[in-house]
Structure formats: structure tokens, C-alpha cells
Amino acid sequence: MKDIKAIAMYLPQFHRIPENDQWWGKGFTEWTAAKAAEKLFQGHYQPREPLNDNYYDLMQKKTMEEQADLALKYGLDGFCFYHYYFKNGRRVLEKPAENLLKWNDINMPFCFCWDNTSWARSWSKLGSKLTWFDKEKERVYDGNGVLLEQKYGREKEWEEHFNYLLPFFQDDRYIKVDNKPVFLIYRTDEMACFTEMIDYWRKLAKIENLEGIFILGVNSCNEKIGMDGILFSGPSAYWNPIISSNHIEYENRNGIKCFDYETIWKNVMIAGSKKNVKTYFGGFVDYDDTPRRGSQGVAFINTSVEIFEEYLYKLACKNLSQNNELLFINAFNEWGEGMYLEPDKKRKYAFLEAIKTVKEKLESVVQDDNEELTSALKANKGLSGNVEVINTNMEKQNGKFKEYYFLLHRWLQLKEENKNLSKYFMDHGYYRIAIYGLGVMGKHLIEELKNTEIRLLYAIDRNPQLIYPDFEIRSVDDDFPRTDAIVVTATFEYDVIWNELKKKVDYPIVSLAHVLNEM
Template identity: 75%
Template sequence: MKDIKTIAMYLPQFHNIPENDQWWGEGFTEWTAAKRADKLFEGHYQPREPLNNNYYNLLQKRTMEWQAGLASKYGLDGFCFYHYYFKDGRKVLEKPAELLLSWCDVNMPFCFCWDNTSWARSWSKLGNKFTWFEKEKEHSCEGDGILLEQKYGREKEWEDHFKYLLPFFKDDRYIKVDKKPLFIIYKTDEMACFTEMIDYWKKLALDEEIEGIYTLGINSSNEKRGMDGVLYSGPGAYWNPIISSNNLDFEYKNGVKCFDYESIWKNALIAKGKSNLKTYFGGFVDYDDTPRRGDRGAAFINTSVEVFEKYLYKLAQKNLLIKNEFLFINAFNEWGEGMYLEPDKKRGYAFLEALRSVKEKLRNSADDEKLEFTSVLNVDKRPSGDREKISADMWKQNNKFKEYYYLLHRWLQLKEENVNLSKYLIKCGYCNIAIYGLGVMGKHLLEELRHTEIQVLYAIDQNELMVHPDIEIKSVNDFFPQVDAVVVTATFDYDVIRTMLKEKIDYPIVSLAELLYEV
């Protein structure tokens, strides 16, 4: 049978950086969180300790040589480095990947996952100790301070980011699909500029004789144009009843939310993919985020190597059946969340040996295993019983209203800070604009810009009967006079509307979400 390439998520937080020293104390790394972990209930496996006390430093070449050797020996085909790139090109934890780029003799195939969330300070006290930050949504109503803010900018900022990535993309070790660099984005749903940015990157890639960018979104609910596929990243994807179609039972142990390990794996097999988009079903090793969240955290119970091997094999079959090139595993070295293939004092190399066994079994499997493959397909059928069922339409509506809720929350924040959206439009040179969508959000935007330097020359709306006392409203079939930009307020359907408008106009199109988050 055809082999499948395994790629493990890779956390670069195993070296000192000034930001962590400032925020969390001198010498803070991922090891700090792991060492400080407490045993919070009977049978709780904490603290987790690397085999032979190998508290390594990723700035040392011998560390990556050792990791590359493990990968080669145990059947891991590549690493997906978390990539942190913030507002104005600010980077953190970038040194391990940069060093790997310079260490050409380290045989370590790799790609990037852009963790495009703001970093927020959210203390969780464990005795007299503080845990690592929790990364929260930029537009979260909670949280007590943004440490690094995620903003995307426009073409200049997109080009700067692409130029930083370019040497990695051109490296022979960088993982590609049909000669296109594989680039994963953590929060595509929250990127108002996703389609435009990826389109722009693809043009820049062609200029560099790169055939494009192969882009995956993690657990994405919206199928954005320009996205090549979705990665359902375990275990988070599989305790989502919309993805797995199965509500999970759990129990609290001294405040910690505990899930049965095998039940999460069963959900991975039940999970259905996107109907119109390639879907990769990712596996996982374990989970326990109490080193970061304390007794507010979540953990797996009944974790076993045998269950991992059994279900990783079935998940590999599931991916092969739908012709997926990769099986992603979470993770290689996420010690602060209990997700690691690396050897530890309790199990040694057992998870790596299980991975090698799965790869060998896949290579040696033959046609007589077709029945097992069929059984994997059959579990995709939604189960009956008293489990929660939410239709696709209801899920879409839920996402739509949630998105508008966050937009309105962000807008109120700006109003409280006396920030007007005209600031961003002026910065971009968009002084004469049109508004697409004169519903609730469009009317608010029109009022916001009323006494500013921005001139709203007309509005566009699908409702041909709509009228407004202060502005001309054009139908989508009318001729649109030249403006500096069209601002689309129907953000949930932005990609569809933008595609339609691009057939009629050649000037910039921006979404209301971009205005709100980039101002």
C-alpha cells in the first residue's frame, strides 16, 4: 500500500528570548512550565520529565541533529514549526527555524504553521508560581493585556512577510505539495484579508519561480477562496461536536476537566470532512494543559501507547482513502500541553516505536485489508441516539452571528478609545469610497464616516428597492463610478462578494472587518 508522510507539529519555545524574560521571569522556556506542573488528582501524570533529563536548548545544533535522528529512525517524515509573525513584522521564537535554515547538513524536512493569534497576558496561579500565557482571541471580551498584537496590514506588510518566508520556501528541505510550499494558518476564520493576501503571495511566488502556495487552515469553519484544504488538528477538532458529530462525556477531577483518551480517538474516526474542500484528519499523542492553566485546565485520562498505535493506524487509513499525502500528528515536543513524541521517563521511546510500527504496517499492508478500510469509511456515518445534531445551515448561521458579535464588540472598543474608522481609510489613501451592503452594519459605517474627511459617494446593495435619504443606492447590476475603494460590510460573505465585484471593477475592495482590526 502507498505510504503516507507523517508530519509532527513542532514548538520552538525551548530557548531564552528577551520577551519571555520580561513577561514571565528570567530564563523562561517551555521547560519552565513543564517543571512547575503539579499533580492535581490521583493518577495524574505530572510533572512530565524528558528521558535522561534532556532539557535541551533549540539554539544548539546537536539538539536538532538528535531530533532529526529520531525522525529518521522512527518514521517521522517532517516537522511543522510554529511561526510567530505579528504586527509590523515583529517576530518571536524565530531563531530555531533560522538556524535550521543555516544548518544545511541537518536532514530535517520542515514547513510552517503560522500561529496568527495575539499573545495576551492571562495569569493562572499555581501556588506561588505563574504558568505560561494563554493565547486568546484578539477580539476576546476577556483577558488582561495584549503582549503581541496580530495585525496584517496591506500589500506592503504582506510583501515583507513573504520576503521573510522566501528563503525557507526555497530550501530543498521545505515540504511541498506539487512543488508548492506547504503553509498552514491557525486562524483563517479571523483573517478578513485571507483571500487577498494569499492571492498576493501567489503572485509574488510566481515572480520567484515558485508555483504557488499550498495553504491549509486549521479547524476552519469557513471555506475561504484560496484555501487548498483544512487540517482537523487533534485533539481540539475532535471534542467539537460539529466536526465529530458526537458529544463527549467528561468528569472533573479536582477542577480539571478530564476526557477519556480512547473516546477522543473514536471521534477522530467519526469526523467528517468538508464537502467542497480537501480535509486532512490529524492525530495526536496525548493532552494535558494543566502546566499552563492549573486546575482550570483539561487533561486526558487512560492514555496508552496501545490505543495510540491502534487508532493512528486507522486514521492513516482514513487519510489514505481520500488520497491525502500527509498524516499530521500533534505534536513532537509540546511538553506544556502533554503532546509529545519525544522520549520521557515514564514511557521512554514507546510513542515513537508505535509510530514506526504504524508506518511499517502501512507499507506491508495488502489488498486483503480492504475490509478494514471499508470499516473506517463506515464510521463516518453520523451516529443515532440522543447526541446533539446541528445542521450545516444552523452552524453557518451560528458562525455568522458570532462573527458580527465580535465585530460589534471591536467597534465598541474603538468608540470607547475615540478611534474613528476613517483613520485607516485615510492611511490607505481611500478618501472617496462606496459602501457595499447598507444593512445594519452599513448604516453604522455611513454614520461613523459622516463628519470625517471620507466621502461616501454611493452605496451598493442587493435589495433593489432599498432607499436612503442621504445617499444614492445602486443595484449590483448597475454601473459603479470610480472610487478609491469599496468597503464591504457583509463580512461573512466577503469572499463571494469580492469575487463578484472584481468582475466589474479594478480598484481596491476591503472588508469592514479589516477596517475594524487594522485601524
């Protein structure tokens, strides 16, 4: 039986950047939020202070050398760096990973997790996305609340992003599965171009003599074509009843939402596997985001190293039962969210020592293939199977309604800005189009494009009995005359529809969700 590699999530926020100076004040880093934290209820563990006041700077090579040595000493097999890449290739917090690429003498295996969330400070345009708690006066920023906006573009932008990642993928230290570089992506449910982009990246990878890319969707409800697996990243995945199939109560302590630590870990153990893709179950150290979100924050209570060690071992067995090669732990250094393995003044090296103990225990039982591990594997297989079908049905319905809600919300925002979707089509040269899907979204699109320069040649629908007076409706089994593009309005199943359409046509296929999000 193979062993499992422990990978800790890694936040590259511990150095000064111009954007943080502008938005949050000169010299702002993760340490700024951590130092400003306050006790907000009785027994609240804040502020959290690193052992020996080690308020390090990630621009210093010595810092990353020490972190790499610490990880190896206590049984961590690598770090998963958060990767921030936005519209038009804008990057932030990229220097630590770029420096690591240059400092190839540092023994730090690594991979990337693309946090593709837009950064904003108000509900305007993008929803409520308060990234950092700020008790001081408003800083200078774009008046609509947007700090960094996420837009994916099309093939040109996808290739530019891939070319940026390529030197990292080619590094000998980059973590791979089946000789493919591991790449995690958040918010795949809201990423309309996911399947197309990953398909394009894999073609580029082949040109560069890579065997592919191993893609994991983080906390994804929808299983999309192009995913190699889904990672349930703790703790947020496990207080989500759609994933855990168990609603968790919380205590309100002086306005702070407080979850019991062991209760969340128990939810980890009952979380079910996805039906059609490999499922990775991630662990967590602790959680308290009040340094970032203040009185709107969430915190754990009754956290203990003993509980962490007990359930981390069970979690490792659960992942082994799924034949998983990787065990993700959140996190190595998320001080602003209370998730860190690094030593602090209260617990010192205790969480790291727990990692080492679990790894040694696993090495022993895997080699011996003893009864303890065998029974644990059987138990976890049973737990996974019990809730799989329930989760699949609940997630599908929840995901569909959630997606349509956000799409209609975005459409209304564009209306409020007097923007018509015809602009996107004209900008891309799509003047003669076909529409796939004549449900609610399809009918709204038809109305949107009336009296514009965009001409609808025909529609495609699974119900060939539909009649529309202004254009022809074709069955999904018919041939499709050439157009400038086919626009798919059945967005929830877009990856499946795109995969089928590309076998029949050699011209652009685009999701209505992608159009809305790129406007």
C-alpha cells in the same frame, strides 16, 4: 495507491529569548512550565520529565541533529514548525528554524504553521488569552495586557512577510504538495484579508518561479477562497461538536476538565469532511495543559500507547480514503501541553515505536492493497459522508454568528477608546467610498461615518428595492463608478464577494472586519 507522510507539529520554545525573560522571568522556556507542573488530582501524570533529563536547548546544533535522527528512525517524515509573525513583522521563537536553514546538512524535512494568534495576558482588547500559567507576581508588560498584537496590514506588509518565508520555501527540505510549499494558518475564520493576501502571495510566488503555495486552514469552520484544504488538528478539533457532530462529556477532577482519551479518538473517526475543500484529519499523542494554565486547564485521562497505535492506524486509513498525502500528529515536543512523541521517563520510546509500527503496517498493506485497507477505506468514506451536510449547515450558522459577535465586540472596544473608523480610511487615503451590503453592519458603518471627512458616494446591495434617502443604491449587477475604495460589510462572505468585485473594479476592496481588526 500512494503512501502517506507523517508530519509532527514542532514547538520552537526550548531556548531563551528576551521577550520571555521580560514577561515570565529570566531564563523562561517551555521547560520552566513543565518542571513547575504539579499533580492536581489523583492519578494526574505530572510533572512530566524527559528521558535521561534531556532538558535540551534548541540553539545547539547537536539537539536538532538528534531530533532529526530520532524522527527518521521511528518513521516520522518531517516537522511542522510553529511560526510566530506579528504586527510590523515582529517575530519571536524564529531562531530554531533560521538555524535549520543554515544547518543544511541536517536531514530534517520541515514546513511552517503560522500561529497568528495575538499574545495577551488579560481580557483587555483581545479577549481571554492567558498563554502561560504564572504563579509568581506579575511581570513587566504592556499595561493593557497585550504582549504581541497581530495585525496583517496590506500589500506592503504581505510582501515583507512573503520575502521572509521565501528562503524557507526554496529550501530542498521544505515539505511540498504538488511541488508547492505547504503552509498552515490558524484562525483563518478571523482573518478578514485571508483571500486577498493568499492571492497576492501566489502572485509573488510565481515571480520567484515557485509553482504556488499549498495553504491549509487549521480548524477552520469557513471554507474560504484560496484554501487548498483544511486540517482538523487534534485534539481540540475533536472536542468541538461543530466538527465532530458529537458532544463529549467530561469529568471534573478537582476543578480540572478531564476528557477520556479513547472517547476523543472515537470522535476523530466520525468527524466529517468539508464539502468543497480537501480535508486533512490530524492525530494527537496526549493532552494536559495544566503546566500552562494551572487550575483552568484541560487534561486527558486513561491515555495509553495501545489506544494511540490502534487509532493512529485507523486515522491514517481515513486520510488515505481522502487521498491525503500528509498525516499531521500533534506533537513532537509540546511538553507544556502533554503532547510529545519524545521519550519521557514513564513511557520511554513507546509512542515513537507506535509510529514506527503504524508506518510499517501501512507500507505493507498499501503495497499489497489488501482487504484490510480496502475495508478501512470504505468504512471511512461512509463515516465522512454521513455527517458532511450536518456539519456544513451547523458550521455556517455558527461561524456567521460567532464572527458578528467578535466584530461588534471589537467595535465597542474602539468606541470605548474614542476611536472612529474614519481614521483608518483617512490613513489609507480612502476619502470617497462605496459600501457593499446594507444589513446591520452596513447601517452601523453609515452612522459611524456621519459628520466625518469620509464621503459615501453610493451603496451596493443584493436587494435593489432598498431605498435610502441620502445616497444611491446600486444592484450587484450594475456598473460601479470609481471610488477610493469599496468597503464590504457582508464580512462572512467576503472572500466570495471580493473574488467577484475584483473582476469589475481595479481599485481597493476592503472588508469591514479588516478595518476593525487593524484599528
